[in-house]
Amino acid sequence: MHNPLQEHQQETAHLVDVRATEMIEIQGPTIQFLTPLAAIGSTADDDGPCVMRGTIPPGVSVPLHSHHDPETFLTLSGELEGLAESRRGFEWIRIEPGDVFHVPGGARHAFRNIGQEAAVMNIVSTARIARFFREVGRPVPASGEPPLGPPSAETIRHFLATAEKYGYWNASPEENARIGIALPDAS
Template identity: 45%
Template sequence: MQHHNIRPVVAEQDSVGLLDVLGPKIRHLTDVSDDGAGYCLMMGEIAPGVIVPLHSHADRETFYVLSGTLDVFVENGWIPVAAGKSLDLSGGQRHAWRNVSAAPAMILIATTPRMGRFLREVGRPVSEVEPGKPAPADVQRFLERAAAYGYWVGSPADNAIAGLRLG
């Protein structure tokens, strides 16, 4: 049996706090600076009516719904994912999220530290974001950073195939 030098760390409240990522909100629960850590854990909140447009990336993601219900688009259709259920998405799989319910959905997200860093870079502290539609500058920054990371973001036509209207 091989032993690794793993130091237990009790995480304090994330100094960055709650981030708005063009609508969905996330809070990092683990450090994202160390790729050797193996994973990044985040808490997410998707309010009623909020969507995450069609996208893909090489990073594996596992989502566990703590409360509420979300719909996820994978392959060619929408799948409901209710509280107590999980969804594991392999890297490269195109997917989208939406909350069509009347209540916020709370999720745990396990992914790579790289994805965690991306979300930290594109997110803004909730206290700095005006309610409503994302600002064009925030959308542009998101698209530029996604391209820099090699992530694919669906066009309005791609999203229309999934029944999502952007803008």
């Protein structure tokens, strides 16, 4: 159904009602799309900017991976560590509220929540990575509580196949273990 008000909002500056935006869960962490979603559904503007809010629960990690999309994380609350690679190898960097963690396109990186509360960050990246998240994520119910339990083997296989389709790289379970991240079994 055509909605002229929505069309007008997409063409003019406007306030986004974040209470009405879509939220998904991706194997533990959640992503809330803060940018209007019309641009995310197509490949027409893959390199266009997208703003999301990411939440990593206590004790949860985002495994080692890379993608062509740059990401900038502005930490709002909680404590976590971000993994960066240098000439010396990998190094975990403590990230606290107010810190900005930048990941250039192609850089290998990971996260782990080391605190007792959820780590919340605003993420600035591309519409392409938002589209990827939407393809691999599960909708969070209106209650705001993400689905519980570890991801199924099928969920993990779908994630890895979709990442490959996008040209994104994911480290093996052994590579993740070497940096201190244990992955669930995908077999």
